[in-house]
Amino acid sequence: MGVVQIVTATIAFAYTALAIGLFVRAGLGMLALVRLGTPDRTRQGDRGARVKTMLRESLGHTRMLQWTWVGLAHWAVFFGFFSLFPILAQAYLETLNPTWSIPWLGHWGPWLLVSEVMATLTGLGILALFGIRMFNQPKAHPVPPQGEASDAGQRDSSSRFENSRQWQAFYIEATILAIVLCFFTIRSAEWALGAIDQTWASPVSSQLAGLFSGLSEDALHTLVTVTAGVKILVSWTFFLMLALVPAMGIGWHRVTAFFNLYFKRHADGAVSLGSVKPMLIDGAPADFEKADPETEPFGVDVITDFSWKGLLDFSTCTECGRCQSQCPAWNTGKPLSPKKLVTDLRDHLYEQAPYLKAAATAKERGGDGAQIEPISIIGSVIDPDVLWSCTTCGACVEQCPVDIEHVDHIMDLRRHQTMIESAFPSEAQTMLRNLENKGNPWGENPAQRLKWAEGLDFEVPVADGGTEFEYLYWVGCAGAYDPKAQKTSRAVATLLHDAGVKFAVLGEAETCTGDPARRIGHEFMFQMFAEQNVEALNEVGAVKIVATCPHCLNTIGNEYGEAGGNYEVVHHTELLNDLVNAGKITPVEQHDGKLTYHDPCYLGRHNRVFTPPRELLGSFAEVTEMPRNSEKSFCCGAGGARMWLEEPIGKRVNRERADEAVATGAGTVAVGCPFCSTMLRDGVADAGREDVEVIDIAQLLARTQEKRAETAEAAAAGD
Structure with missing residues (x-):
């Protein structure tokens, strides 16, 4: 063993021991710190499902691939980072003797090809990620004139890397690129030495070997040894950095992400918040x-x-x-x-x-x-x-x-x-007081819960325990009291009645689901509403529920189980779409003009209902999608109890979404949520586009039925 090998191996092994020791200590310190959090027994059980979810989301990169090219580049780097571990192990042998390799595996043709392909993909992937990061760098903030205070709110909203610690990302990208370069340097030198002679197994290295054609055998041996040592130092410096910078989440996620995926809220891997x-x-x-x-x-x-x-x-x-x-x-x-x-x-x-x-x-x-x-x-x-x-x-x-x-x-x-602190936006006080005193955020008289049904050609049945019905129609506070939403309630009731669906409502026994109280943070008030409504629903024997408000749907369907209420809850667009597909409702005329659809957050992302509303609209209209739709739909601004809060900072969220809808050229914005309807209607008005109509899908469908009735009446009059 020469001097170069002795020095290189000594440094490599000593540095490795130091890095491992400090990394393990840092890892145990992080574990101790995480354990300082309060208990959460909801993360227990379902171990098999959790392991499957963790493997699917990590190995399959299911979330990363929502950003296709970025996801593919990261997938290549991810697999290279872990699959090339044998190359790191072989580097230790090469510091001792440049001709040594892992027995059976080191120069085995299939392994040479696999490792070469993975190293190539890793290199291309890291260069792609580096380019993406450079292309999306935050724009420099303008420097204020001397003597003037800078605006703390200045930022580049267009760059997702604003607020990121860029040096950490660039360091990690440089580390991986350096490891790839070391790999090809060693492999090419081995080819030049004649240790590898299978061109099919080393398609890249065989081409690079010409760079070293003028070096002697001793020089090539030295190159392999030193490069192997550099590879080891670069690799373990990454772990040393994690040990020295515990808050380096961009690096630690390579370790902690597996545990975070395993302990996610939904063991089956469901993306929806619910x-x-x-x-x-x-x-x-x-x-x-x-x-x-x-x-x-x-x-x-x-x-x-x-x-x-x-x-x-x-x-x-x-x-x-x-x-x-x-x-x-x-x-x-x-x-x-x-x-x-x-x-x-x-x-x-x-x-x-x-x-x-x-x-x-x-x-x-x-x-x-x-x-x-x-x-x-x-x-x-x-x-x-x-x-x-x-x-x-x-x-x-x-x-x-x-x-x-x-x-x-x-x-x-x-x-x-x-x-505890009673430190919430002052506007929410009125909403909470109305909920407490009247059972609805508008503060309307509970005795007027059925006012929306006045003027219908049929009587809306009220469930009393003896009423036979298939669906309990949960009207919701907006559907009961808001004049615009009342039109949706009447349209849904009429469509269900004409289709022969047996349904009933709770009438005055219905009260707020408690969603706005819970989202503002008043958990105690929410639990009171949940217990009251579950008792009312169970008394009338409700099993299947249809709701026009996605917030009501989400609360009853996903949160009332905590209070002993387990129901099959569907959105009105789902039920109406089923009725159209079954031929019980037949749209007659196509909708005139261009139409776009807005995905309500609590229907789409929270409950994964994306297709039924579009299918229903497709039965009588052509839908022009907004750029941000489905899983990436942009909020209307009403969720999280913000329906009842002022919005003094920045651009109004509903105006941002309204501008996007108007930009499609559509004259109609179809919605499936009374909150979205209110917010987008206000946003469109704020944009000065009174010619753009914001309307619920049920009302659009009901119009086709009205046109059919008018056509039938005209035909009868003609006879």
Whole structure:
């Protein structure tokens, strides 16, 4: 063994031991920090399903491939990072002796070809990712004149890398590229030495070998040894960096992402949010009859009030910015960036880590653990405007490749602010008072719940326990009281009646589902509404429910199970589409003019209902899609209880969506949600386009029936 081999091997093995030791220590430290979070027993069980989900989303890159070319490039780098491990193992042998290789595998033709292909794809993938990052760099913020304060709100909303730590990403990309270059240097040198002579197995290296044709055998041996040593140092420096920079989520996600995918909310891998994560106390859904806010956290105030899954989320963020790029708040000039929210919480967690661990150790040893003054997150780490800008649309969760649950963390923060601090937007006070006193956010008289049915040609049956019906029609507060939404309620009832569907309503027994209370953070009020409505639904024997409001659909179908109510809930567009397909409703005339469809967040992303509304519209109209549609649909701005809040910051979300709808050239915007209808109607009016109609799909379908009736009457008169 020569001097070069001795020095190189000594450095490589010593550096490896140091890096592994520090990395393991950092990993154990991260585990200890995550364990400081509160319990969450909802993540237990379904191990087989969780393993399948983790493997499918990691190996299959199912979330990454929503961005096709970026996803493919990342997939290549992902597989190269893990599949080329034997090449790293062989590098240790090459530092000892440049002619050594892994027995049986090292120079086996199929392995040479596979490793060469993977290295090539990895190199091309990392160059593509580097190019994408460079092309999408945030634009420089304008520098204010001397003496003037800079605008803290200045940012490049068009770049998803705004607020990302760019040096971390560039370092990792450079690391992977360096490893690929080392691979081809060693493989080409081995070809030049004659150690490999299978051109089919090394198509790239055989071509590069000519670069070393003038080197002697000793020089080539030295090149292999030194390059192998460099490869080892570069590889383990990555892990050393993780050990030295614990908050380096863009690097740590290569380790933590597998665990985050495994422990995601839906073990079966469902993307939809559906229900809000229930408020947990001691790891289980809160029971307010037993809960004590003096001793148990209601929502989240300090960082350790988050569950351990929340702390794992913060440590897993890759800072890719996909969530930010889709966020309606961020895209309309609001201070909320889902990415920055998570990274700010992560940075705060790691700033507090030494003190939190010391306090936990002291408590384990019998002390009170009060080593530091707890820091309230809202106001010191997260600005209140960030918290209340969220529409809970779920676009961030939909896009996150490592399944971070941004909306759940925002809801936990809101719960504490609302129920403990009473620190929520003042406009919400009226809505909450109306809910408490009248059972609806508008504050209307509960005795007027059936006013929408006045003037119909038939009597709407009210379920009383003895009424026979197939579907319980849940009208909802908007459908009962809002004049525009009442038209949708009448259209749905008429269509169901004409199609021969047996249905009934609760009438005055119906009250708000509690969705706005829950989304504003008032979990206690939500539970009261849930218990009251479940009791009413069970008393009349409701099994199948049809709802015109996606918020009602989501709450009854996904959240009432917590209160003992389990029902089959469908949206009115789903049921009407089935009736059209069955021939029980026959659209007659095609809709005049161009039409576009807006996906409600709580129908689409939250409950994966994308096709039925489009099929129903397709039976009598041609749909022109907006650029942002289906899973990537843009919010109307009403979700997360923002229907009842002012929007003083930035561009109004509904105006942004209205502008997109108008830009399609459509004269009609079809909707399937009363909140979306209100918001988009206001947005279109604000844009000065009174000629554009915003209307529910049911009303459009009912028009075709009215035209048929008019045609029949005219024909009868002619006879």
